[in-house]
Amino acid sequence: MHPSALSRAGFLGYGLLILAFLYLPLVAVGFASISKARYLTFPIRRYDTGWYAEAVASDTVQTLLILSLKVAGLVTVISMVVGFFGALAFARYHWRFRGLFQKLILLPIFFPQAVLGLALLMWFNALGVVPSWHTAVVAHLVWISPIATLIIAIRAYSFDPTLEEAARDMGCSTIQILRDITIPLLMPGVISAGLFAFLLSWGNFPLSLFTTGADSTLPEWLYAKMVSGYSPLVPTVGILTVLASVALVAVGLLVPAVLRRWRGGGAG
Amino acid sequence: MTNKTVLEIAGLHKRFGDFTALHSLDLKVRDGEFLAIVGPSGSGKTTLIRLFVGMDEPTDGTIWLRGKRIDMVPANKRPTCMVFQSLALFPHMTVGRNIEFPLKIQGVGKDQRHARALELLDLLRLPRAYYNRRVHQCSGGERQRIALARALAFDPDILFFDEPLSALDYRLRKTLEKELKDLHVRTGKTFVYITHSLEEAMAMSDRIAIMRAGRFEQVAPADEIYNRPISRFVAEFMGEVNLFSVRADEGGGVLAEGMDLTPDVGPRLGLAAAETGTLMVRPENVWFVGAGNGRGGDMMARGHLRGELNLGSRFQYEVESETGQRLTVETSREGRHDGPLGEPVTLAWSLDRCHLIQGE
Amino acid sequence: MDRLNSRLGALAATPMLVLLGLTFLVPMLVVAAFSVMPPKVFDLWHWPDVSAYGEILRQGYWKSLAWSLGMALASTAILFVICWPLAYAMAKVYRRFTLVLTIGVVMTLFVSENIRLFGWVLTLMKGGLIEGYVRHWTGIGFDGLLYNVPVIIFGLVYVYLPFMLFPLAQGIAMVPDDARQAAADLGATRKRILWEIDLPLAAPGIVVGCLLTFVLAAGAIAESKLLGGQAVIVIADEVETAFTYGQNWPLGSALAMVLIAIVGAIAVVGVTRVDLDALMGRRR
Numbered sequence: 001m002h003p004s005a006l007s008r009a010g011f012l013g014y015g016l017l018i019l020a021f022l023y024l025p026l027v028a029v030g031f032a033s034i035s036k037a038r039y040l041t042f043p044i045r046r047y048d049t050g051w052y053a054e055a056v057a058s059d060t061v062q063t064l065l066i067l068s069l070k071v072a073g074l075v076t077v078i079s080m081v082v083g084f085f086g087a088l089a090f091a092r093y094h095w096r097f098r099g100l101f102q103k104l105i106l107l108p109i110f111f112p113q114a115v116l117g118l119a120l121l122m123w124f125n126a127l128g129v130v131p132s133w134h135t136a137v138v139a140h141l142v143w144i145s146p147i148a149t150l151i152i153a154i155r156a157y158s159f160d161p162t163l164e165e166a167a168r169d170m171g172c173s174t175i176q177i178l179r180d181i182t183i184p185l186l187m188p189g190v191i192s193a194g195l196f197a198f199l200l201s202w203g204n205f206p207l208s209l210f211t212t213g214a215d216s217t218l219p220e221w222l223y224a225k226m227v228s229g230y231s232p233l234v235p236t237v238g239i240l241t242v243l244a245s246v247a248l249v250a251v252g253l254l255v256p257a258v259l260r261r262w263r264g265g266g267a268g
Numbered sequence: 269m270t271n272k273t274v275l276e277i278a279g280l281h282k283r284f285g286d287f288t289a290l291h292s293l294d295l296k297v298r299d300g301e302f303l304a305i306v307g308p309s310g311s312g313k314t315t316l317i318r319l320f321v322g323m324d325e326p327t328d329g330t331i332w333l334r335g336k337r338i339d340m341v342p343a344n345k346r347p348t349c350m351v352f353q354s355l356a357l358f359p360h361m362t363v364g365r366n367i368e369f370p371l372k373i374q375g376v377g378k379d380q381r382h383a384r385a386l387e388l389l390d391l392l393r394l395p396r397a398y399y400n401r402r403v404h405q406c407s408g409g410e411r412q413r414i415a416l417a418r419a420l421a422f423d424p425d426i427l428f429f430d431e432p433l434s435a436l437d438y439r440l441r442k443t444l445e446k447e448l449k450d451l452h453v454r455t456g457k458t459f460v461y462i463t464h465s466l467e468e469a470m471a472m473s474d475r476i477a478i479m480r481a482g483r484f485e486q487v488a489p490a491d492e493i494y495n496r497p498i499s500r501f502v503a504e505f506m507g508e509v510n511l512f513s514v515r516a517d518e519g520g521g522v523l524a525e526g527m528d529l530t531p532d533v534g535p536r537l538g539l540a541a542a543e544t545g546t547l548m549v550r551p552e553n554v555w556f557v558g559a560g561n562g563r564g565g566d567m568m569a570r571g572h573l574r575g576e577l578n579l580g581s582r583f584q585y586e587v588e589s590e591t592g593q594r595l596t597v598e599t600s601r602e603g604r605h606d607g608p609l610g611e612p613v614t615l616a617w618s619l620d621r622c623h624l625i626q627g628e
Numbered sequence: 629m630d631r632l633n634s635r636l637g638a639l640a641a642t643p644m645l646v647l648l649g650l651t652f653l654v655p656m657l658v659v660a661a662f663s664v665m666p667p668k669v670f671d672l673w674h675w676p677d678v679s680a681y682g683e684i685l686r687q688g689y690w691k692s693l694a695w696s697l698g699m700a701l702a703s704t705a706i707l708f709v710i711c712w713p714l715a716y717a718m719a720k721v722y723r724r725f726t727l728v729l730t731i732g733v734v735m736t737l738f739v740s741e742n743i744r745l746f747g748w749v750l751t752l753m754k755g756g757l758i759e760g761y762v763r764h765w766t767g768i769g770f771d772g773l774l775y776n777v778p779v780i781i782f783g784l785v786y787v788y789l790p791f792m793l794f795p796l797a798q799g800i801a802m803v804p805d806d807a808r809q810a811a812a813d814l815g816a817t818r819k820r821i822l823w824e825i826d827l828p829l830a831a832p833g834i835v836v837g838c839l840l841t842f843v844l845a846a847g848a849i850a851e852s853k854l855l856g857g858q859a860v861i862v863i864a865d866e867v868e869t870a871f872t873y874g875q876n877w878p879l880g881s882a883l884a885m886v887l888i889a890i891v892g893a894i895a896v897v898g899v900t901r902v903d904l905d906a907l908m909g910r911r912r
Binding site: 345359 | 804813
């Protein structure tokens with residue numbers, strides 16, 4: 001029943017092929033970002049990194065960057081908190097409406113994001129709220145906090161409930177249990193949920209489209225430039241946002257490993 | 269049981285990277301016998317059974333089934349079948365569909381399949397109403413029987429068992445051991461049963477193969493393994509045992525530290541001059557000397573009583589001999605030894621209850 | 629412990645319920661309310677009127693809906709075929725490569741979908757990565773590969789691959805190895821094992837993967853706009869147009885309601901049939 005070396009190699013090749021398929025367009029954007037020509041054609045004749053200097057110096061890009069960071073940062077913090085409790089209700093506690101709650105959490109993920117954005121736009125309008133980046137945070141939360149919940153829930157499922165019971169047996173109050181047992185044990189899940197929340201918000205476009213009002217996030221600006229009035233800054237800024245995500249993921253993957261080694265060294 | 273060989277392996281070798289799991293094994297399984305393969309975990313018994321049913325391929329060596337080579341035949345083409353440790357009942361199928369599964373694969377018609385499944389439910393003493401039950405609605409013992417029924421539906425040449433009873437409680441295990449033995453007689457099939465429990469092997473099998481670190485240590489009927497183990501390992505693996513290192517001197521006398529021996533021990537043991545060996549005696553063959561039941565024996569040892577353990581039907585005692593060796597004695601309830609811990613005692617046993625393990 | 633469990637559960641669910649109530653359920657009701665308003669109004673203080681739904685039937689919006697659903701169906705089917713072997717390998721074959729692949733695929737989710745689609749535009753357009761180099765090397769040029777229906781489906785397959793892959797892999801991981809081995813032992817061929825064991829036991833993952841892909845693809849908009857040009861107008865695009873250029877909120881709401889009803893019905897039916905606890909790795 002063990003797959004032979006040949007089929008193992010075949011599967012590996014297939015996996016690499018899929019990865020190549022997923023990353024090919026980014027390679028194209030990468031090449032475009034270092035082409036000197038204002039109107040891009042392949043093969044690229046002259047390479048130049050001038051667009052990067054221009055992008056970094058641009059006031060527009062800086063404003064967009066700060067706004068995108070603010071939105072993603074707020075979405076991350078709120079998703080982590082709401083998602084933490086949501087995951088407990090989703091996976092840990094056996095309460096009456098748990099099944100219903102689980103389905104409700106999944107619904108927004110299944111919804112077309114553009115429609116979600118429009119629905120929120122009408123709702124804000126009815127409330128008399130003027131759309132700005134604040135409302136975009138709300139829009140992102142509808143879609144991202146359920147995902148954060150699911151990620152933490154995976155951790156909560158593998159969590160042994162007798163640990164909490166043992167703590168209660170030893171006289172801990174609900175708050176103490178939360179602080180000393182539940183939060184530390186779920187922390188890895190909460191952190192990965194935060195990472196996901198930040199990155200999903202950072203890259204999100206369909207939810208922002210209708211809910212930012214006069215403000216604009218980076219992906220929105222990129223889209224606007226793509227459909228009307230191509231700018232050679234588009235691939236450059238695109239690649240910069242990708243690099244920012246990669247850097248954050250790398251930090252997210254490395255920091256726990258380093259911490260573990262450091263702690264392990266300290267203990268030994 | 270006949271003397272015909274149904275399954276034969278020769279030079280069967282299995283390596284995983286640097287680790288050799290099986291060292292060139294040879295074995296013949298007789299048609300219709302109940303063979304237990306016993307060994308501690310890591311001895312290679314599970315690897316062996318996986319090679320038998322085709323879930324792994326041997327590094328070297330051959331397997332013949334009724335004279336046909338099968339070692340490179342994939343699992344689904346082999347006329348062998350295994351009852352898994354986890355039973356591996358298909359959770360998405362009813363009891364009936366589980367039992368019918370091999371028949372469906374063989375292309376047996378629906379009515380015939382149904383009829384055969386009901387027959388098998390009868391054979392395993394499961395109510396026919398279970399046909400439409402879900403597997404997860406059945407108890408542990410019932411699942412065991414369903415797995416057996418499914419394996420029998422396949423109608424294999426040999427039925428393999430990978431410790432299927434190990435997860436059950438004691439009473440249920442005893443009941444199923446009896447049923448399995450009975451089923452073996454009724455079906456006349458060859459059973460090869462893997463277990464780490466000697467008790468289970470003794471209770472059911474015609475022959476036992478003891479495995480240790482990828483080799484067969486001894487393959488023999490249960491009584492022989494118990495009374496005449498080939499090595500210290502087998503002797504110790506087969507329950508409580510007292511072992512003494514012995515050595516024959518030039519004159520033919522036998523020396524064993526801390527023991528009083530009758531003069532004719534040497535010749536009766538059959539130990540040649542200057543040879544060494546291990547003398548084995550089972551705790552139930554040792555008795556206390558003195559106080560009523562106290563006749564002496566061919567061999568005696570003095571020591572102090574260190575512990576008493578109530579085993580229910582029997583009592584077990586621990587005695588520390590004068591040379592510091594721990595000895596175990598077992599008595600019936602009637603023959604219970606009465607005395608405080610720490611008191612000096614003398615133990616005796618007769619030579620014809622001893623077994624000499626040569627060379628070790 | 630039961631009463632405590634129940635109280636803590638309700639308490640822990642509260643923040644999420646408040647959030648989703650105010651930002652998901654109520655807005656849906658607002659859409660529903662707007663969909664029965666007379667044309668071109670921007671508030672809800674009018675007599676209900678189903679003219680917007682009549683408009684949908686008369687103006688041939690069903691074509692956009694059919695295109696959206698058809699392309700979603702096609703991309704779901706293609707994704708299932710593409711992802712099954714990969715998901716199988718992730719769950720049963722690869723060892724460390726599963727982690728590499730997971731990180732590699734998840735990373736793409738963090739890149740804005742319009743940047744990735746823009747990358748395909750650069751790759752497939754006339755003078756793009758493919759055509760440009762082919763012309764450079766062979767001297768034979770051809771029209772770009774963009775602006776048709778297959779390329780939209782291609783874009784959907786590309787963007788929603790992770791949403792099929794991960795649930796499938798999770799589903800296949802739920803198939804116990806010994807059930808597959810037992811089936812082989814009982815004589816089942818590879819095909820038979822796939823059919824009798826793998827597919828039924830991985831069903832929860834399959835259902836979630838297919839539903840998620842279908843539903844997201846049905847509501848997708850960027851693929852058809854960026855890759856498809858004006859080849860076809862998808863339903864989500866119609867919704868957007870009604871809101872922005874059309875300035876007809878009731879029409880947009882009615883169109884959105886149709887999409888929501890279809891997508892919601894599929895999602896609810898599918899999700900209620902799946903044991904989420906088991907799929908997400910509950911301890912047994």
